[in-house]
Amino acid sequence: MAxxxxxxxxxxxxxxxxxxxxxxxxxxxxxxxxxxxxxxxxLWRLLGYxxxxxxLLDIIEMFVPPSFMNPSWEFQTMGRLVNQVGVxxxxxxxxxxxxxxxxxxxxxxxxxxxxxxxxxxxxxYLLLIPLGVFxxxxxxxxxxxxxxxxxxxxLSQANQVEQQLNQTSSTQIEDLIKRQGGSLNGRNPExxxxxxxxxxxxxxxxxxxxxxxxxxxxxxxxxxxxVKWNLGALISAVLFxxxxxxxxxxxxxxx
Numbered sequence: 001m002a003x004x005x006x007x008x009x010x011x012x013x014x015x016x017x018x019x020x021x022x023x024x025x026x027x028x029x030x031x032x033x034x035x036x037x038x039x040x041x042x043l044w045r046l047l048g049y050x051x052x053x054x055x056l057l058d059i060i061e062m063f064v065p066p067s068f069m070n071p072s073w074e075f076q077t078m079g080r081l082v083n084q085v086g087v088x089x090x091x092x093x094x095x096x097x098x099x100x101x102x103x104x105x106x107x108x109x110x111x112x113x114x115x116x117x118x119x120x121x122x123x124x125y126l127l128l129i130p131l132g133v134f135x136x137x138x139x140x141x142x143x144x145x146x147x148x149x150x151x152x153x154x155l156s157q158a159n160q161v162e163q164q165l166n167q168t169s170s171t172q173i174e175d176l177i178k179r180q181g182g183s184l185n186g187r188n189p190e191x192x193x194x195x196x197x198x199x200x201x202x203x204x205x206x207x208x209x210x211x212x213x214x215x216x217x218x219x220x221x222x223x224x225x226x227v228k229w230n231l232g233a234l235i236s237a238v239l240f241x242x243x244x245x246x247x248x249x250x251x252x253x254x255x
Contacts, residue, residue: 048094
């Protein structure tokens, strides 16, 4: 019985050795495959830190010099923050890639800080939405008022010319044309006067049409940008909130 056990043990030893060698070979191949990926992750992180720094420089440039309470500046700055949000989002993805694998000690508190900043940035983008809506209304009213003021000034000038022309006699019109070096060429001064009045009427109608066109164009562009940037701010806030939520592992290291 003992001899049988010894024979079975001798038979199993090569099998176990072959199994261990086979598994060790597979593990070595797996490590060899993972090593280049870890080196690539390190490169991604380096790119991420660089992109975050460049994004920070852009943000500083946006706010220097600041012009708070200026609806146009605030609205345009909001648009730039939304349009350029892709860079910090991708940079953050690169920085957090690989989680804690091959991290330096200096990175651990930095990762925790970046994770918390993601929540702060999400809240800031949410706050941009009511500010964007408020500035949209302010700019809409301001633009309409400017267009209306310009129209009324030009209309007033045309009305003054029309009024003066109506008070001018045929003889005065003829004398005015001669003083300017012109000639009636046999035309009746009254016909010339009526022709000028007709041109003034057409000009006033063109002013009204131009005012309506400008109002429509300005309003459409403003609303388009407002919808685009407010939706962009909402999506950006959601994405940064997801980043904060999914990087709780970075905050736990410093908790």
